[in-house]
Amino acid sequence: MTGTVGPTAPPPSPPALMHIAGTGSALPGEPVDNAALSGVFGISEDWIDIFVGTRTRHFGWDAASGKVTHTLADLCAEAAGRALAASGLGPADLDFLILSTATPDALLPSTATETADYLGLNQLPVHQIQAGCSGAVQALDLARALLAGGHRTGLVVSGDVSARFLRHGQDAAELATQELVNYVLFGDGAGAAVVTTEPYDDSAVAVRALLHRFAGRGRAPGQIVNWRGLAETEPDRPMLFEDYKTIEEQVPALTGEIVWELLDSAGWSAQQLDYLLPPQLSGHMTDRIVAGLGLPPGCREVSCVRDTGNTGNALPLLQLDLLSDRLAPGERALAVSVESSKWIKTGLALERPAQTGRP
Structure with missing residues (x-):
């Protein structure tokens, strides 16, 4: 028996590792534009525009006085509350909390426990991950393991604040480029995300693949963030060091590796991709990364760094919060994050499944 053979249907996506039931974001105060930033630090407004390509950012400290207005725990609790509201769940539904940051409010008590207290949580596991730009995905990786181990619902929160590391009144002319x-x-x-083993409704986003790999063996750090205490023996050591040239060279290539590894893990082709959430070091850097990937023109970018600045741990969840309002049933997205401190590759393959009609 012969007949016409139709096109082969693409293979189904792998089972979901977990589901994202709701997301939330928190940005402190009013946006600080480049003119205001130039006035605070004496940095050329034109140089900021040309070199970075970021229009505004938010600070948890007052740009005029340097007074702290928002702690990291303040912001994490605010983002978490919005994620819970978006999910339709409440604090009593949570089985665990995971927080990732490079800039905790204190070494102890952990910002994770302070955030849990703000939310009225008690008698549940609380974890804190010390990480940079890859921290949100590291936290989601841990959440996946906890859900696989028997928990049903958890909260992932990620964020960073700069008050301890950007010195108010600093004369930019005195700083080396790396600072x-x-x-x-x-x-x-x-940013925050409520994660679950099963979707509560048709708005949930399925995590089809998750990548988290250390890739820095034998490589010098691209970024260093130091912690200074009373026993500091090297007072001239910079608090923040950024090898921007090396990062510019390495991050685009690592991004390409992550994209193709995630597509392979999810069983998708590039043509089946609807959205890309690229690494968010700066506005101009994001443009170069996206242009170099060569993804199909129908793949839309979800970025926020031009308006938020580089918020470190928060960025992947801020992008995910933006995506949640755009991703239609049946659409797919990749979220990519590269940590340059000692080179960590992370990413997510995300899909909003076609609606099932379940109430």
């Missing part, structure tokens, strides 16, 4: 760049790259913020 100066941090004064124009970073902003403060937090």
Whole structure:
């Protein structure tokens, strides 16, 4: 028997590792534009525009006085509350909390426990991950393991603040380039996601693949963030060091590796991709990364760094919060994050499944 053979249907996506039931974001205060930033630190407004390509950022400290207005725990609790509201769940539904940051409010108590207290949580596991830009995905990786181990619902929160590391009143002319760049790259913020084993409704986003790999063996750090205490023996050691040239060279290539590894893990082709959430070091850097990937023109970018600045741990969840309002049933997205401190590759393959009609 012969007949016409139709096109082969693409293979189904792998089972979901977990589901994202709701997301939330928190950015402190009013946006600080480049003119205001120039006035605070004496950095050329034109140089910021040309070198970084970021229009605004938010700070948890007052740009005029340097007074702290928002702690990291403040921002994390705010983002978490919004994620819970978006999910339709409440604090009593949570089985665990995971927080990732490079800039905790204190070494102890952990910012994770302070955030849990703000949310009214008690008698549940609380974890804190010390990480940079890859921290949100590291936290989601741990959440996946906890859900696989028997928990049903958890909260992932990620964020960073800069008050301890960007010195108010600093004369930019006194800084080496490796330190100066941090004064124009970073902003403060937090993002959150409620994760579940099963979707509660048709709005849930399925995590089809998750990548988390250390890739820095034998490689010098691209970024260093130091912690200074009373026993500091090297007072001239910079608090923040950024090898921006090396990062510019390495991050685009690592991004390409992550994209193709995630597509392979999810069983998708590039043509089946609807959205890309690229690494968010700066506005111009994001443009170069996306242009170099050569993805199909129908793949839309979800970025926020031009308006938020580089918020470190928060950025992947800020992008995910933006995506949640755009991703239609049946659409797919990749989220990519590269940590340059000692080179960590992370990413997510995300899909909003076609609606099932379940109430």
